Amino acid sequence: MKRTPVIKRLEIRYRDLDPYGHVNNAVYLEFFETLQFAYWRRLAENLGVELETGDLPGARHVVAENRVRYVSPVFLDDELYGAASISSVGNRSYTMEYELRVGKSFEEGELAAEGSAAHVFYDPEAGSSRPRPDWFLSAVAELEGVPEEDLLR
Known part of the structure; x- marks a missing residue:
């Protein structure tokens, strides 16, 4: 991952485990x-705005595709951290990348x-889909610390 503007410690719960004692593959999407x-x-x-039911005003979205590459198992007592970054922005969509360590x-990690x-x-x-909000590209570029053109696809 090139940039990590958002890093968070993630909680592993007992119910997240599969019969082998490691985090179940579906939990990674959570x-x-x-x-x-x-x-x-x-x-x-x-x-300087409030979230509306988990979304920013005017930026409701749906997930069209997920991809996960599992590298090593995660266990209950592990300290798990994750990072998120937006790697590209289109006219009606964006791609977010994730990394767990x-x-x-x-x-x-x-x-x-x-x-x-x-x-x-x-x-x-x-x-139906809608165009990205006018403010979105500039706000993401600022958070990512890159020029807007670096995010456009």
Whole structure:
């Protein structure tokens, strides 16, 4: 992952484990969702707005695709950290990347999994995709610390 503007310690619960004692593969998507929400919170703070049911005003979205690459198992007593970053922004969508690491900190941790999700801006009243909000690209570029053109696809 090139950038890590949002890093969060993640809680591993007993119910997250599979019969072999490591975190079940489906739980990784829950970890990614937690990181996505942390990213939205950071964007909301930077913009000085409140989240609306987990989304920023005018930026409702749906997940169109998830990808997970499992590198090593995660166990109940592991210290797990995750990072989220938006790698690209389109006219109606964006791609968020995730990385999970086990260790004393994210920076010192060993890679456990990585993945990405394609998010499509969505208008629930129309039941269809919608253009990205005008403020989105500049807000993400500021949080990521890159020029807007570096995010455009």
